[in-house]
Each structure stands twice: as C-alpha cells, then as structure tokens.
Amino acid sequence: MNPGGGFTRRGWILFAIVAFVWGITYLFIKEAVQSFTPPAVVAGRTLLGGLILLPFAIRSGALKAAWRHWPWVLAFGLVEMAGPFLLLSHAETQLPSGVTGLLVATVPLFAVIIALLRGDRTVLAPVRLGGLLLGFIGVAIVVAGPGLFPHGQASVFAIGEILLTALLYAIAPFIIVHKLADVPSIGTITLALFAIGLGYLPAALLTQHEVPTIRSTVSLVLLGVICTAVAFIAFFALIREVGPVRAPLFTYINPVVAIVLGAIVLSEPVTPGLLIGFPVILAGCWFAATGGRLRARPPVMPDGSPSAG
Secondary structure, three states: OOOOOOOOHHHHHHHHHHHHHHHHHHHHHHHHHHOOOOHHHHHHHHHHHHHHHHHHHHHHHHHHHHOOOOOHHHHHHHHHHHHHHHHHHHHOOOOOHHHHHHOOOOHHHHHHHHHHHHOOOOHHHHHHHHHHHHHHHHHHHHHOOOOOOOOOOHHHHHHHHHHHHHHHHHHHHHHHHHHOOOOHHHHHHHHHHHHHHHHHHHHHHHHHOOOHHHHHHHHHHHHHHHHHHHHHHHHHHHHHHHOOOHHHHHOOHHHHHHHHHHHHHOOOOHHHHHHHHHHHHHHHHHHHOOOOOOOOHHHHHHOOOOOOO
C-alpha cells in the first residue's frame, strides 16, 4: 500500500476505473427503479454480482478465508452495501441521478472526520480544515440552489438519505484496512454480496408487484455485473494501493459522469445551483483530503531524513 505518497500509475488506473464504473451507477439505478422496487434492486444487483464472483472465490480458496472473519465481512456488507444500496435506490425515486452523484462526492469529507476521530492529526492543518468547511458550503449551495430539486418533504428526506450514504461509504474503507487487510478481497466481496442479497430477497419478493420493463432489467443486470462485481474488485485494489482516506477521492469524478449521462440520456436539468455548488464541493473535498497536493510529502525517518519508500 502507498497511502502516504502520491498515486502510482497503478493507483491512477484503478482510480479511473472505479470513478467511471461507479459514476454510471446512478444512471443504471435511476433506470432500474422505474419498474423495480428499491429492495428488488438491492437484492438483484448483489446476488448477481455474488454469482459472478463465486466460482473465482471458491477456486482460489478466498471464500473459506473470508468465512473465518464473517463478523467483519458482514459489518462491511452492511455499511458498504445494505444501507447505501437501499438508500440510493430510494433517493433516486425523488432526485435526479446527477444530483445524487454530486451529493455522494461528500464521501472524502466524512473520511477526513473519521480519520481525525481515529487520531490522524494531519487533518487539523488549516488547509484541510478550510477544505472541510468549503465542501459543506458547496453542499448547502446545491441543496438550496434555485430549481435544483422539486421542493417538498420527500426531496429533503432523499437528500438526507444520500448524505447518510456518503457517511457509510466513508466508514467502509477503514473496515477493510483495519479489520480485513489480510483477507482476500474477492472472498470478502463475494461473501458480503450473498449475505446482503439473501437478506433483502424476502423484501424484494414481497414488494415487487410490477412486471419489470426490458430497459429496467438491462439496467439491473449492468448494475450487478459492472457496478457491483467489477467495481468492488477495483475498489478493494484501490484502497490497498492508496489507503482509506485517499481512495474516496474517486467520488470527485463520479458526479461528472453522473451529471453528463443524466443530462444526455435522461434529459435531467443542469441548474445554477448545480453549476455553482459542484466546483465548490470538489475544491473543498480536494483540500480536505489532500491539503491541496497531488503527492504527499515523503515520510520522515527517526533521524530526520526522508524515507526512500
């Protein structure tokens, strides 16, 4: 892992893959919830993703290794999948997909707060604290932007769902790094996907009364294959490459993908509040998580010399 230095070439490749793949997630969710209920979307994407990864997890012995740490694997699944997947699916019945992606970009802000609570005093640097404040100002601009949301209690509740999702997404990498670092990633992902998928299956069967459209079904399949199975493999690799605080930086790019696709495919509006708040959030997140540097300073050895590593 190279959490203290800048992104390696491998880190940037993983960063680009995760940013794009999870950027298109919001479009697929928006399409899927047109004829699938939120519990059906969660159950469908997790079970499909788990089925795709299962043969590889069994053949490598990773599933058996993950089972020995099942309490933390389950905790990861609850924080990274069970809560966020349902919250996102429900929120997108009220909000445009681009706005959803934008609000999820607050993940690094929460990651900085968590790092501070864990004793990382580097986040107390004035630049990072200023970035934290700037990021939340950007969120406020987006939420209050004229014409951005249909005004009503449902939309306000949906915004809260997305911000809770961002908090959960910020917690998950710390579980991976501190509790599941020695567990093969494919085993953790597969076991978590099946646990959450089977947990949501009864609710999916009880709530799904409408016959799904072909478009929603294709979107759900793409969610399971690309935005779940492939995305989680790349996400784990990214966390182990750059660390749990820097990894969520990919959420800065997600809104760009989500907003562009939402405008092109779904004809979603690009409003003044969105245009103003979006760059403010990106700037705040960047300064909060990195201090404004692409590469961190090299670690210092006990004798005061910079480390070669």
